[in-house]
Amino acid sequence: MLRELVITDFKLRYQGSVLGYAWSLLKPLFLFAIMYVVFGVLVKLGSVEHYPVYLLFGIILWTFFAEATNQGLASIVGRGGVIRKVSFPKYIIVLSTTISALVNLMINLFIVFVFMFISGVQIQLSIIMLPLYLAEIYLIALGLAFLLSTLNVKYRDTSHIWEIIMQAAFYATPIIYPLTTVMDKSVVAAKILMMNPIAQAIQDARYSLITHQTITVSSLFNNEWYVLIPLGIAILLLVIGALYFKKNSKYFAENV
């Protein structure tokens, strides 16, 4: 059933558009192109080596996170018609939308690899840690999707609020700018930013795949145990989200 829903989600996403699936590749690429022209060429934020790939990878991870939470948020209300007619485990709906975002991420990662090859980025041993960080981002997104989809059943304002939060979070996360830019102003601010589990995971993923120049939680605090704080927040989010969802999902059919 999960399988069918993921397939359906995927088939429907670009239904009727000429380029079809290509859009899921083109969208982050265009965002990357814009960001690169503005921040890489005009403003010149790029003090990290392989900045274009570094930027692209960050954008692709963020796009995945945004897609999984946004679609997860709308998933329960969007499938209200089915929920009111058949009884089945509701978490499958949230799971299927986030998994279809995950499939998208996998396709996009392929582009990252192509760009890495073009820019001559050396693959390092640290790449073996990459799946862990991707899993972390996925689980944070899943936890939030559980939480938000439940909230959205009660308050339809949730989607608008989340849109604003995501916009702020995009700039609060070191995606387009290297963390050093913040550290130049205030190290404390940089440390606070890195307590955000998404920032931590994206930076660690970049460290493992693109360049060891990436500043991660461990290098910022000079202590690798500090990574447990954002990790703890991530796990907490997942647990709270899942429990809140579980408690309320019994009444989705009545309230959606």
Add this chain to the structure above:
Amino acid sequence: MMKHYKEKAVIVKGVYKTFRLPHEQHSGIKQRIINVFKGIKGYETLKILNNISFEIEKGEFFGIVGRNGSGKSTLLKLLAEIYIPDTGLIKINGSLTPFIELGVGFNPELTGRENVFLNGALLGFSKTEMDLMFDQIVEFAELENFMDQKLKNYSSGMQVRLAFSIAIRANTPVLLVDEVLAVGDSEFQRKCYIEFRRMKEEGRTIIFVTHDMSAVEKFCDRVLVLKDGKIAGIYNPSKAAAIYQRMNISDDQPEDASIAIENWGTGDVVLDDVKIYEGNSKHDTDNIVSQGNDVSFDIKFINKNQPKDIVVGLAFKDIYGVNLSGPNSLKIKLNSSSNVIYKVPKLAFVPGVYTLTVAIFDKNAEIEYFHSEEAMKFNVINEGQEQYGKVNLFGQWNQS
């Protein structure tokens, strides 16, 4: 018949269900905050189901009837585990497939094939089960050449056929059927009936929710009648149909019980009332009469402008609108009278619901003074064996 039911298929015990009805558009934070300040709860609770308890035997064809708003759909959704009861217990022995709606999750942008798999998945079938059933489904729906077309290019009849073909594949011991028969043409309904008969013969438990009393009388073993969220009783089908009919009449049209919607005519004469009596008595029958009895239809009218030589014409129609008999009073003169009685010896109609159309004309049938398409509804009952066709000829079987 009761003896080969061994186990209970469904047990419902002391079930209550209330709903919160929001007063205003409540799904926003703003309203919620305003309500908190005003001290308004923002909703009122509505008791939908009130202490519902019943049991369904294995292999039983169990009907649930009730007027709109009586809690039928809520009960059904509780049985299907879509809603959960406030208190009380619902136990289903074995798995249950709900057909609350045909084609759940059908998406117009997907092909027929993709929709079959999606719908199957939602009904709880695995991919391998669906692979095995796919050909049968397509064959039954007679849509072999359309499976790779998008559903939006299907006619509505084709969609219903496809949905129904998937639904009847469900092999669960308990089936929940809600008004499925209300859609589709008569050919489709016939197909549904054949499938129900087959399922019944296979000994599966079927819970059937409907407004169609003729279907109830055709299939059901026992019928639960719901009224305002409470169980009015569990009866045999013909009794239930009669009670349901009485509920409809008494609740719907408290005063003008027999004179209903579609009336037209010059108005020189108007219909006042129609009553049905059984035998020679003048007792009100509540519009429920027994097959085989002598029945009189007493048509009362008000001759406002005193036209001469009026003729009363009747049409007895079944629920499909088929005119079964159309007598008229041409042979007698109706001048100063205010009523006419049509006496039927040994009422032959098979059990079911019938409507009576009354028309009042001049003697040449040129001017229609009054016409009521549905002057009244009445119910024919017979607590005997199942009957087929439209009328009972009361013939005798003899060996020569």
